[in-house]
Amino acid sequence: LTHLWEVKAYTLSIETNIRILPLKTLLVYLELKGIIKSMYTYFEEYSFKLFHEPEEIIRRFKGERRQLVQAMFDHSETKKVWTNIDIEGLLSDYHVPRARVVKALEYFDQQEWIELKTGQAVDVYNIRSNNFDVDQLAVQLLEIYQQKEKREVQRIHQMVRFFESKNCLSRNLSLYFGEKGIERCGHCSVCAAGKATIPPSKPLPPLSTYNVSELTSGISEVSESTLSAAVLTKFLCGISSPMFMKRKIKQLPEYGMLEDYPYREVEAWVKKESQ
Numbered sequence: 001l002t003h004l005w006e007v008k009a010y011t012l013s014i015e016t017n018i019r020i021l022p023l024k025t026l027l028v029y030l031e032l033k034g035i036i037k038s039m040y041t042y043f044e045e046y047s048f049k050l051f052h053e054p055e056e057i058i059r060r061f062k063g064e065r066r067q068l069v070q071a072m073f074d075h076s077e078t079k080k081v082w083t084n085i086d087i088e089g090l091l092s093d094y095h096v097p098r099a100r101v102v103k104a105l106e107y108f109d110q111q112e113w114i115e116l117k118t119g120q121a122v123d124v125y126n127i128r129s130n131n132f133d134v135d136q137l138a139v140q141l142l143e144i145y146q147q148k149e150k151r152e153v154q155r156i157h158q159m160v161r162f163f164e165s166k167n168c169l170s171r172n173l174s175l176y177f178g179e180k181g182i183e184r185c186g187h188c189s190v191c192a193a194g195k196a197t198i199p200p201s202k203p204l205p206p207l208s209t210y211n212v213s214e215l216t217s218g219i220s221e222v223s224e225s226t227l228s229a230a231v232l233t234k235f236l237c238g239i240s241s242p243m244f245m246k247r248k249i250k251q252l253p254e255y256g257m258l259e260d261y262p263y264r265e266v267e268a269w270v271k272k273e274s275q
């Protein structure tokens, strides 16, 4: 018995508030753990622009093929520019594998009789095991991602330190790769113009002058569940998240209101104030 799981990445991304790329990585982790297995991908919807009349395309085929092509156009409806094909309806009336219909559409596209457009992709997975602890696995995966995030932030700090160095940049690079290197290269920005300083951010009023519940009442009102400090911080700092695609969250006046403040400061403040 096989259990199939159909995933629409875009929909799942908004539902879970995880961006598409890390979401796909998470699915790979589940696959490596032997929980799911990627089977195939299909597109739920196909539409096309016609460059030839349907009759002209149908006439190019004979016998059973012509019947199929005829059936395909019988199950299509032309709007202003795009023609939508009702694949589900076609499959139930004309008992033919989905792959054959898709192949035919792709062939028409190659021949430049139509311009084919696909809708949302559906990734189909086989669920191989349900012998695992969901909560435990979630904690495990969360830890992997939190460590990744920490390493990335450290790398950015390292890079800033590197460019703010008072020593020759070529020398720093050599030291970084474990080579001794020269004292001064004579043409990097430090040798040429001296130490660079990243200008301090403009003076801002302390966060304590704001009221967390006031700033987040708008987003809380349109959300079904209680929002975590991380989500509220992203909202106030104007960092886009998949769930912000819903309900015009980005159009709320408080979106990005604290974008000039460092993320960590806002996060600590939100956590403290919402206790």
Ligand SMILES: [Zn+2]
Pocket (backbone or CB within 6 Å): 168, 169, 170, 171, 184, 185, 186, 187, 188, 189, 190, 191, 192
């Ligand atoms: Zn130099």
